[in-house]
Amino acid sequence: MDAFATPDVPERAAPQPDADATDPLIDTTTADGTLPRRDFLRLAGVGAGAFLAAGCAPPAAFSAAPAPGVQPGKARSGNSQHIVVIGAGAWGGWTAYHLRARGARVTLIDQYGPGNSRSTSGDETRGIRSSYGDRASGELWTPWARTAIARWKLFEKEWAPVFRTSFFHETGDVIMRATREPFITRTVDLWKANNVPHEVLSGDEARKRWPVIKADDITVAITEPDAGVVRCRAATQAVAAVAQKMGAELVIGRVRPGPIVDGRMDGVILDNGTVVRGDAYVFACGPWLRKLFPYMENRARIPIGHALYFGVPVGDTRFQFPNLPSFNFPGVTGWPMLPVDSRGFRVRGAIAPPPPPAGTTPPPAAPPAPADPALQDPDLSPRWTNQDRVDGARRFLAARFPLLANAPLLETRACHYESSINQNFIVDFVPGATNAWIAGLGQAEGFKFGPVVGDYIAQRVVGIEGDAKLKKAFALPTEQYERPPG
Structure with missing residues (x-):
């Protein structure tokens, strides 16, 4: 990849250790750097304002919900790694969270702020389910999605009382079809292989259970009773806030990658010319990856939903x-x-x-409008x-x-959204750099995986390769989309 020229610009100092480290509250942390449950519960009762002012440490990072292929992260005193994470959306925020849980210092940079309206994670709600019988990556995604559901529930339990709100709602999910199509069969097979609680209902059973749904043509319905929906903008902002109270520094600004020198990226450059340098860099920029890296231009598409x-x-x-x-019909979810x-x-x-009445001639189709750049x-x-x-x-x-x-x-x-021909996530090195990472291409499903994929990204960045199958699956795609004519 072409290196970027570096102007003569000031360098931003690496963030210093959190001043809260000397706070009496932090003195009660356990050996792994977490806050004892009794102290967390005491703090949870004081409300969001007091929490944000107190600088308390979070409880253990999802130890009750291990993710396949991801080694549990533990805080390490004296860890001097400084990681710069670009993008404070669902993946970037959770990556910052898990990097701090693993003891690294973190600078989190976002050009518009967590949960902003341009971001992929800026909608109000997102479904959290594990029905991936229609995906080539379903075998990998299903167990991670189940871990994500468990972790969203833990996040709700631990942090919703602190912020005095609710993030995860266990709605359950139902998929209704007129015939038992391959998507249904494959999803049920994956659920059985992963011991996922589920039901298979006849059309009559579905109509009886949900009479407000007009399902006269439905012959089969499958349910995932503990699936749910997350208020995603609120959750994205909450994760970023928790990461900051764990010690991450949030910077609002736009960056471009610095030059790659001897196989290492040398900083990222803010619009005002400031260079932010760290030991490693994670670009979790969603659709902006195409703008930052020419390599990605024809390897990712960014349709709008x-x-x-x-x-x-x-x-x-x-x-x-x-x-x-929550429900799923062909082409429609809600x-x-x-x-x-x-x-x-x-x-x-x-x-x-609907098609025109029989015997009538439909009007000629309008010529397609030119693509809007x-x-x-x-x-x-x-x-x-x-x-x-x-x-x-x-x-x-x-x-x-x-x-x-x-x-x-x-x-x-x-x-x-971001999609690729191989229909899988990317967690891999920036071409030519051994200390910079691209993390993205959520394939319109990335938000729900945030608590797990952020943990996996953090693991890779601190030098743990983990499961070889995951590493191969999440490698930068070599396949490209066909370029449009002209």
Whole structure:
């Protein structure tokens, strides 16, 4: 990869150890650097404001939910590694969290801030499930997704009382199909192989259990009862806040990679010219990876997904948590309205318009509009949800949730996803550098894996290769998309 020229610019000093290290609260930590349960519970009762002011250490990092292929991280006193993480979204925030849990010093840089509206993790909610029978990577993803569910529950248990809110909602998830298609069969096989609690229901059983769903054509439904939904913007911001109280330094700014000299990246450069140097660098930048690294331009695509939130009938709790699971129909997913902020009944995807009546000639198709270059730039892309998408979502409601057919549209959200031909994550070195990492391509599924993939990234960055199968699966893809003509 081409090296980047370095201007004559000031260098940012590496962050000093957290001043909270001398706080009496921290003196009660155990040998592995964690806060005893009794002290955490005492602090949890004081509310978010006092927590953020106190600088308390977090409880043990998910020791009750080990991830396959990831060695448990333990804080190490005297660890002087300084890791710079670029991107404070779902992956970057969790990476900072786990690096601090492993004892490294961390600078976390984000150009707009955690959970911002341009980010992939900037929507209001995300589904947390393990149904990957339609993915070539399903064998790897299913056990990690199950660990992620367990860790989201632990995060809810430990931190929701501190912030006096709720992040994870155990809605359960149901997938309904007219026929027992391969996706259903393969998902059930993966669940059985991983001892995942699940149910297989007939169409009659599904209709009886959820009468508000119009499912006359459904013959099979599979459920994952302990799946759920996370308030993702709130959770992303909370993870970044916890990482900071663990000692990470958050910097708001835009960076470009520094030059690669003798196989090592020499800093990242902020827009104001400041160079931030560390021992290693993690670029968890989502759709911005294409802008930072020319190598990624034709190895990643960044389509935009749209989610719509509809108002539920006043006083009718049938469309609210916990009275309805998240759901999956061909081409459409969604879930009930969640408490705390009540964004609405979420629908992502749409039903195509019905074909013209028999014997009529459909109007000629309009010529395709020229591609908008801004749609390939996450800084410039418009996030407007057009009327065609609204109409398609309403057709879905009319077909499956007829009582919501005329529900008011409360808001829409849009974000870029990242995909690659191999349909898998990337956790690998920046080409030509032994101390810089690319972590991304969540394949529209990355948010849910944050608590696990951040742990895996942290492990790799501190020098633990771990499972060879995972290392190979998450290598930088060599395959490229076909370039558009012209």
